Amino acid sequence: MSETPIVQVRHLQKQFGAGCPHCLDKESVYLEKNYCTSCGTVHAVRDVSFDLYPGEVLGIVGESGSGKSTMLQGLYFDGDMTAGEVYINQPGLAGHNVLTLSSQQKRYIRNNVYGMVYQNPVHGLKMNFSSIGNIAEKMIAAGNRHVGSMEKRGEELLKNVHIPLRRRKEEPQNFSGGMQQRVQIAKALSNNPPILFLDEVTTGLDLSVQASVLDLIKQIQRELQISMVVVSHDLAVIRMLADRSIVMLNGEIIENGLTDQILEDPQHEYTQQLVYSLL
Amino acid sequence: MSILEVNGLGKAFTIHHLNKTIPAVDEIQFSINAGEFLGIMGKSGSGKSTILKSIYRTYLPDAGQIMYDSNQFGNIDLIQASEREIIFLRKNEIGYVSQFLNVMPRTTCRELVQNALLEMGETRETARIEAEKALTHFEMDSSLWNSYPNTFSGGEKLRLNIAMATVKKPRLLLLDEPTASLDQQSKWKVREIIEKLKEQGTTLVGIFHDIEFMEGLCDKVFDMKTNEMSVSLEGVTHEG
Numbered sequence: 001m002s003e004t005p006i007v008q009v010r011h012l013q014k015q016f017g018a019g020c021p022h023c024l025d026k027e028s029v030y031l032e033k034n035y036c037t038s039c040g041t042v043h044a045v046r047d048v049s050f051d052l053y054p055g056e057v058l059g060i061v062g063e064s065g066s067g068k069s070t071m072l073q074g075l076y077f078d079g080d081m082t083a084g085e086v087y088i089n090q091p092g093l094a095g096h097n098v099l100t101l102s103s104q105q106k107r108y109i110r111n112n113v114y115g116m117v118y119q120n121p122v123h124g125l126k127m128n129f130s131s132i133g134n135i136a137e138k139m140i141a142a143g144n145r146h147v148g149s150m151e152k153r154g155e156e157l158l159k160n161v162h163i164p165l166r167r168r169k170e171e172p173q174n175f176s177g178g179m180q181q182r183v184q185i186a187k188a189l190s191n192n193p194p195i196l197f198l199d200e201v202t203t204g205l206d207l208s209v210q211a212s213v214l215d216l217i218k219q220i221q222r223e224l225q226i227s228m229v230v231v232s233h234d235l236a237v238i239r240m241l242a243d244r245s246i247v248m249l250n251g252e253i254i255e256n257g258l259t260d261q262i263l264e265d266p267q268h269e270y271t272q273q274l275v276y277s278l279l
Numbered sequence: 280m281s282i283l284e285v286n287g288l289g290k291a292f293t294i295h296h297l298n299k300t301i302p303a304v305d306e307i308q309f310s311i312n313a314g315e316f317l318g319i320m321g322k323s324g325s326g327k328s329t330i331l332k333s334i335y336r337t338y339l340p341d342a343g344q345i346m347y348d349s350n351q352f353g354n355i356d357l358i359q360a361s362e363r364e365i366i367f368l369r370k371n372e373i374g375y376v377s378q379f380l381n382v383m384p385r386t387t388c389r390e391l392v393q394n395a396l397l398e399m400g401e402t403r404e405t406a407r408i409e410a411e412k413a414l415t416h417f418e419m420d421s422s423l424w425n426s427y428p429n430t431f432s433g434g435e436k437l438r439l440n441i442a443m444a445t446v447k448k449p450r451l452l453l454l455d456e457p458t459a460s461l462d463q464q465s466k467w468k469v470r471e472i473i474e475k476l477k478e479q480g481t482t483l484v485g486i487f488h489d490i491e492f493m494e495g496l497c498d499k500v501f502d503m504k505t506n507e508m509s510v511s512l513e514g515v516t517h518e519g
């Protein structure tokens with residue numbers, strides 16, 4: 001099938017620390033999981049490559065500390081990556097490793113091409129701004145200056161994520177965790193990004209709220225055909241949302257495939273542990 | 280003209296922490312023509328589900344070929360096909376039904392069937408109309424259309440399952456003991472449904488426990504015990 005990925009990630013790498021000759025080798029005895037006992041460097045993301053296709057939901061699973069958030073934040077330019085390439089197939093961007101673009105160009109991508117929902121709402125929202133103000137902020141960053149249309153769009157988005165309109169002026173700090181996540185989703189969607197990153201959107205929410213957030217994501221995907229990377233350590237979430245998934249361990253991809261295949265016929269020893277521990 | 284040809288299919292499961300390999304199937308060989316119903320017979324644990332799940336690629340086979348004649352891709356080996364190709368085929372050409380209903384929670388019966396159509400790129404209006412047709416066709420009481428299926432009876436769940444799979448008009452439908460938990464009456468209803476699908480030209484590969492049920496329904500039988508295909512149920516026993 002000759003299909004062009006909307007995002008191509010190649011050999012992405014992120015280390016906290018300078019590294020040393022001992023930890024260059026992935027099999028080094030000095031490495032305890034992702035941590036080098038010789039120099040103290042954390043190898044949070046190691047040689048990660050994958051493709052994201054238009055309109056698909058790609059799941060990323062892995063235990064705590066496996067590098068999922070670091071990788072997502074790297075794609076979103078929240079932190080500089082140590083090495084690697086990222087290509088986005090969008091007008092004006094094709095063929096450029098976006099990691100090497102100027103900060104102004106990166107800001108353009110963040111504001112117009114990407115949407116991000118952080119694991120911790122504190123990172124995605126100004127907790128003491130009104131909810132609608134949080135949404136408007138992103139639209140202003142993308143160049144929108146028309147107050148009336150932003151307000152209308154903001155209200156429409158809040159309605160879509162089931163936040164009662166009478167609460168639009170309220171600050172997210174007064175909201176429950178589930179509502180904060182839904183405001184984050186509304187904000188991330190505000191300028192119709194073709195690519196959306198979701199980091200543990202349902203973690204810590206109670207079950208019925210989880211279900212409504214999952215419904216919402218599924219609906220967004222069906223109706224807007226947005227390409228999404230969904231990070232979760234909850235296999236049930238991944239099963240529900242993603243057709244294809246990637247399993248990460250110690251900063252590396254150890255397995256990828258169709259989500260049902262990963263769950264029913266896991267190949268890697270670690271994936272088997274992860275899956276069987278649920279049965 | 281065969282639509283599906285399985286050649287030398289082999290699959291074993293390696294369980295790392297037990298340091299163990301479980302052989303499931305070996306050297307499986309059969310083929311089906313478009314519009315036929317192939318029944319797979321064999322005792323529990325003989326590898327029937329493994330064959331169906333290998334065709335659907337829920338399992339990754341270790342050996343052989345599964346040649347499928349696709350509308351979209353022409354002749355394609357389902358073992359070698361890319362994940363994106365398999366996803367396309369699952370959305371548009373190949374369906375799978377088991378006795379388990381595995382769906383998004385808090386989604387109504389009607390929405391589930393509609394979503395299956397929206398996934399294929401149908402418009403909202405077409406999806407609504409086709410979903411209602413399918414639910415009516417499979418005799419789902421309209422009072423259930425707006426309810427969540429977690430409260431449904433086994434038979435209702437199964438009919439919904441079949442409606443979701445068949446509303447897409449799959450060319451190839453895999454049935455893994457869908458009737459396993461049903462009473463006699465519901466079973467015969469499923470048989471009627473299968474007959475309807477056959478009339479529509481759907482190719483079917485099915486596993487059913489009881490021979491009586493398969494009689495007159497399947498065109499060919501693959502016997503796990505002898506690893507051979509025959510054209511009648513005679514001589515095939517379940518106890519093996």
Ligand SMILES: Nc1ncnc2c1ncn2[C@@H]1O[C@H](COP(=O)(O)OP(=O)(O)OP(=O)(O)O)[C@@H](O)[C@H]1O
Pocket residue numbers: 016034042043044062063064065066067068069070071119233
């Ligand atoms: N600023 C930092 N300095 C040093 N190490 C860091 C820093 N940020 C993250 N790490 C380390 O990088 C590794 C990957 O962390 P990351 O947050 O990406 O994991 P994760 O897979 O998202 O985990 P979780 O499921 O708990 O959210 C961890 O070992 C973490 O301690």
Ligand SMILES: Nc1ncnc2c1ncn2[C@@H]1O[C@H](COP(=O)(O)OP(=O)(O)OP(=O)(O)O)[C@@H](O)[C@H]1O
Pocket residue numbers: 264265292301302303321322323324325326327328329330
């Ligand atoms: N996901 C799996 N992981 C490990 N082993 C498996 C898996 N699925 C099947 N097996 C093993 O493969 C063999 C064949 O199983 P399979 O489910 O295909 O049999 P079956 O003929 O469908 O049986 P039944 O009639 O009981 O459903 C069995 O030994 C089974 O334990």
Ligand SMILES: [Mg+2]
Pocket residue numbers: 068069070119199200
């Ligand atoms: Mg994280």
Ligand SMILES: [Mg+2]
Pocket residue numbers: 327328329
């Ligand atoms: Mg079985």
Ligand SMILES: [Zn+2]
Pocket residue numbers: 019020021022023024036037038039040041
């Ligand atoms: Zn080191």
